[in-house]
Amino acid sequence: MKIGVVVSEGPYTHQAADTAYQFVKAALDKGHEVPRVFFYHDGVNVSTRLSVPPQDERHIQKQWTALAQEHEIDLVVCIAAAQRRGLLDENEAKRQGKDANNIAEGFRISGLGQLIEMGIQTDRLVTFGD
Amino acid sequence: MSDIKKFLYVNRKPPYGTIYALESLEVVLIGAAFEQDVSLAFLDDGVFQLTRGQNTDAIGVKNFSPTFRALGDYEVTKLYVERESLEERGLTEGDLQEITYEDEDDDWEEKPSIRVVSRAEMAGIMADQDVVLSF
Numbered sequence: 667m668k669i670g671v672v673v674s675e676g677p678y679t680h681q682a683a684d685t686a687y688q689f690v691k692a693a694l695d696k697g698h699e700v701p702r703v704f705f706y707h708d709g710v711n712v713s714t715r716l717s718v719p720p721q722d723e724r725h726i727q728k729q730w731t732a733l734a735q736e737h738e739i740d741l742v743v744c745i746a747a748a749q750r751r752g753l754l755d756e757n758e759a760k761r762q763g764k765d766a767n768n769i770a771e772g773f774r775i776s777g778l779g780q781l782i783e784m785g786i787q788t789d790r791l792v793t794f795g796d
Numbered sequence: 797m798s799d800i801k802k803f804l805y806v807n808r809k810p811p812y813g814t815i816y817a818l819e820s821l822e823v824v825l826i827g828a829a830f831e832q833d834v835s836l837a838f839l840d841d842g843v844f845q846l847t848r849g850q851n852t853d854a855i856g857v858k859n860f861s862p863t864f865r866a867l868g869d870y871e872v873t874k875l876y877v878e879r880e881s882l883e884e885r886g887l888t889e890g891d892l893q894e895i896t897y898e899d900e901d902d903d904w905e906e907k908p909s910i911r912v913v914s915r916a917e918m919a920g921i922m923a924d925q926d927v928v929l930s931f
Binding site for chain 2: 793
């Protein structure tokens with residue numbers, strides 16, 4: 667089965683990004699496909715590469731990056747939600763005249779159309795959030 | 797796009813206080829371009845999103861409620877509101893904005909987009925969907 671995943675709450679504050687990660691791993695282990703994960707609302711904060719949690723804690727962004735690279739998952743961060751919250755890739759930083767960018771490897775910034783497209787192209791859409 | 801799916805956007809939260817309502821509406825507006833069969837559901841505190849006469853001046857947040865009246869132009873014409881959620885909050889349909897669309901299959905007659913349904917009917921509407929996005 668093709669499963670699309672939405673993460674709609676922020677990392678560490680909320681369990682959503684962790685549970686989604688465990689869910690995606692379990693689904694892949696069972697032989698399902700997870701072509702894309704879409705990060706929305708505060709979920710976009712998962713994608714910052716400037717996150718530095720204490721060493722004895724999980725690193726949520728790095729977990730996602732590694733999983734995406736291993737299984738070729740498209741990690742999409744909503745551009746409108748990201749810009750409100752100060753998450754920019756290199757192109758957007760340049761376009762907005764900002765002096766830094768912070769999107770981690772394995773994530774890409776794109777539009778909400780990617781969420782709708784995921785809903786159309788997958789058999790199930792599973793949302794992790796409140 | 798060959799296959800058309802039934803998309804339901806479920807709105808359960810008040811319009812202000814958190815960003816969910818606004819960012820839900822942003823998905824609806826973008827999603828309209830994909831020509832799917834779109835419905836919106838309003839239940840719990842989500843019914844407050846549609847109330848008339850919203851004024852956000854004192855909280856310094858944009859009042860986005862007029863945007864709901866534009867949904868008809870995006871061919872988003874089914875706004876289901878749960879009757880029990882209204883009643884539990886002391887609201888009636890008269891407290892909601894008038895939201896209409898022009899029915900192209902009926903000589904562009906102006907028709908109401910808001911349909912007040914019972915909790916049981918809402919459950920049926922949800923069960924009938926292909927994709928449910930909850931906000």
